[in-house]
Amino acid sequence: MTRLPIEIKLSDTRKEKPNPNSLIFGRSFTDHMFIADYEEGKGWRRHRIVPYAPLQLDPASIVFHYGQTVFEGLKAYRTEDGTIKLFRPQENMKRLNRSLERLCMPKIDEEAALQALTQLILIEKDWIPTLPDTSLYIRPFVIANEAFLGVAPSKKYQFIIILSPVGSYYKEGIYPVKILVENEFVRAVKGGTGNAKTAGNYAAGLKAQEVAEQSGYSQVLWLDGIERKYVEEVGSMNIFFKINGEVITPAINGSILEGITRKSVLEMLRHWNIPVSERKISMDEIRNAYEKGQLEEVFGTGTAAVISPVGELNWDGYKMIVNNGETGQLSKRLYENLSQIQKGQMEDPFGWVMELKSDLARLA
Template structure:
């Protein structure tokens, strides 16, 4: 397959690399970014890697007024030999296209996008931290750039990839977090945009998250927007419950984001022959399991945190302390296995990892 040409303009001055031991999530960005433009009738064009810089847009750009924007989240890892590893990047590009379709935005060429990402990573390979628990976070996103104050799909867009060296998403790390079950606000409903990774979904959750923060909770657990009784997902994670030896996670229903980490965890559990169900699960069922002593573990999954054990669920003032507030054995096993596969410390039986070999770098 013919690769789309990429123009490269390297930064004249380089930023100072942060201390890997003090990295926080999403505050530091690398020297370069990938950009491509779309124009109706011309398609995607002008693929380039340029110095990281502010984006200049017309104040009437549709992204500001009508919310046409989608994004993805991925990670890159690097070993001592300089081999860069990506975890299931093709799945992220497929999901990006699903989100683009839902927002009436032009799909990207997945092969060209991965090629652009690969070349960007080769240039920025020295930004990838190697300390345990760290990685290079990858944020691809597409925005509507046409200047037009009318409710209609834009005719011009930009596809951009930026990179950020990161530590743990939660300050707790792999230690259990406290989750507040949301009873007042609604984030998404079936038929809406809950299944797409679009900025509006996250903006809709900010008020509930603010309330949770004030009460000392790390995240919000959303219930369905119609009956307000069935579990959907946490603000930045899919959610799993271990009840009497069985793992249960809400089924994908049109209002839940289909997480890449979620999909990988399901594959791992089935590979280990652990009983798994993807189905509706209500808060009443979870409370009953807790009261019977068979709610054994709860954990969230997502690119940023990988696995995040839940030590407490607060449902309308009823507090459920899960596994005595400690990380469960299965949560820890899943975290260790998945991160070891991602970083190359354990065999990858699923062929999930894509490797980028440093010696092939020609651009930096």
């Protein structure tokens, strides 16, 4: 493996680390960040780790006006013996490149990106919290920074990685959340950018999220944008339904994100010989199963929350209380197994976990 040349400039001052008992997701950031520049005809260059600081961007940068930006999210964990582990980071880099391609942005070298990520994490290893349900959240992203007010792909970009020590994504933790099924707004349709991890997809969902929160719900469940009857995904998660012993999740259809935790859950369920289907599922089918007493569990999957049980679904005023509003056995089993594999507390039969090697880091 060719080592990526990375310039390292360490900060002269260090921030006070937040209290690990009261971490708020996405509010605290480490001392350093990684940056690489791209220019058409020259490729990716100037790979560097520098002190965390505001970016200097021209007001006419394309990212501000035409939304050329994509991002990823993954986590680093510190095991009981001090080892640092990443969960399927190669999948994140593959998905980042798929998103970049959809947005007409230059792809990154996946191996080089993982090297840069490894070096940054090892420099910031003391920021990785070790309390239960805590981790170091990793946010790689790419922005278009050419100053040009024209509707065309940028000729200049920056690839940046920042780190944030985090606790649970939902204040409820592993306790069931309440979900409002969205009937008015549409986030994505097949052929759009719903399967890319781009900022515009999330901006499109903010109004529905605001309405849901005002009604006491944690998230919205999006339906398809054409017939408005088939389930797609929750705002920050893929969604699963356990109906009469079978686990069902919407099939990848071009308008929902190919979640890495989703993929891992599917592989784990099949490993356990639990019946699984990836297919269309309508709200009518879910309501019918609920009324027959066959809707046994509902849960979301995502990097931030890992597994998030759903205790209530509200579909146009019709409330479905799932499993008496309690965490189901399968949701709990999945959460415990995934979390323990991620943290090295359980054998990893799938080869998902990547252990960071300190000899990759150039710390001087």
